[in-house]
Amino acid sequence: MPPPTLPPASRSIRLRPELGLLDDLVAFIEDFAEQHAWPVPDTRAFTLAAEELFANTINHSHPPATWVEFSLAMSPLVPDGVFASATYADDALPFDPTAHPEVDTSLPLDQRPIGGLGIHFIRRTMRTFTYRRVDGSNQIAFGRALTQLPPPAAS
Amino acid sequence: MVCFQLRMDVSIEHLGDLLVVAISGRLDTTSAPVFDAQLAPLLAQPRPRILLNLEGVSYISSAGLRSVLQLVKHTAAHKGRVGMFAAPPHIMEVIEISGFPSLLDVYPDRTSALSALA
Numbered sequence: 001m002p003p004p005t006l007p008p009a010s011r012s013i014r015l016r017p018e019l020g021l022l023d024d025l026v027a028f029i030e031d032f033a034e035q036h037a038w039p040v041p042d043t044r045a046f047t048l049a050a051e052e053l054f055a056n057t058i059n060h061s062h063p064p065a066t067w068v069e070f071s072l073a074m075s076p077l078v079p080d081g082v083f084a085s086a087t088y089a090d091d092a093l094p095f096d097p098t099a100h101p102e103v104d105t106s107l108p109l110d111q112r113p114i115g116g117l118g119i120h121f122i123r124r125t126m127r128t129f130t131y132r133r134v135d136g137s138n139q140i141a142f143g144r145a146l147t148q149l150p151p152p153a154a155s
Numbered sequence: 156m157v158c159f160q161l162r163m164d165v166s167i168e169h170l171g172d173l174l175v176v177a178i179s180g181r182l183d184t185t186s187a188p189v190f191d192a193q194l195a196p197l198l199a200q201p202r203p204r205i206l207l208n209l210e211g212v213s214y215i216s217s218a219g220l221r222s223v224l225q226l227v228k229h230t231a232a233h234k235g236r237v238g239m240f241a242a243p244p245h246i247m248e249v250i251e252i253s254g255f256p257s258l259l260d261v262y263p264d265r266t267s268a269l270s271a272l273a
Binding site for chain 1: 183184185214216217218220221224225227228231245249252253254257258
């Protein structure tokens with residue numbers, strides 16, 4: 001079975017890392033997902049991952065980052081299927097979330113830290129999760145196969 | 156159209172000493188501090204029993220779970236527990252990934268929750 005024919009599928013958004021712009025990031029992902037008929041579980045997973053990274057940038061970058069760029073792309077999988085991928089970049093000081101210690105979700109209540117779940121979500125919901133430091137920016141890539149094929153592109 | 160809700164609403168119901176908190180919409184980085192602020196006056200006094208109605212929650216992130224964890228810690232400090240019911244499957248999935256089911260009581264619906272807590 002040949003790989004599915006897909007429309008050009010890559011788009012980016014550049015934002016200031018401000019809490020009030022989270023809705024813009026969510027809307028960007030929803031629009032892309034709707035355009036490419038993503039299954040809802042995949043849209044939710046990418047929204048969650050993007051929000052967690054955006055919140056990290058806002059809450060933990062010192063000195064504060066001045067920009068965030070988020071990109072979504074799709075590529076065919078062989079022999080079938082579609083792989084959706086995202087790249088999240090910011091100009092914060094180096095921070096490698098893939099090196100962050102695993103959260104122990106079995107800890108009893110009195111030992112449970114309040115934070116740390118965001119990166120755990122990405123690890124659990126994505127197939128790939130990588131980090132690079134490039135030209136003074138953090139570049140975090142993650143992705144997963146879509147849970148079902150989108151319908152054929154309209155001609 | 157996926158059409159995630161971008162706002163969050165909270166309604167509070169007092170059933171004796173049981174606080175039933177119904178959340179709808181998105182409990183995320185933006186709305187979780189609003190949720191915390193709405194609950195703060197109620198948590199100024201001991202609330203050992205809190206029940207969360209998650210039926211209307213469309214999305215939850217770690218910020219939302221942090222708010223829930225604060226409620227769990229509040230009730231535990233007063234020798235109580237938090238219960239939750241009616242979480243949609245995709246919300247339950249996030250809750251399970253977080254390991255939260257061991258920290259609170261999970262009920263399928265309001266009737267079973269209220270009868271267990273009667």
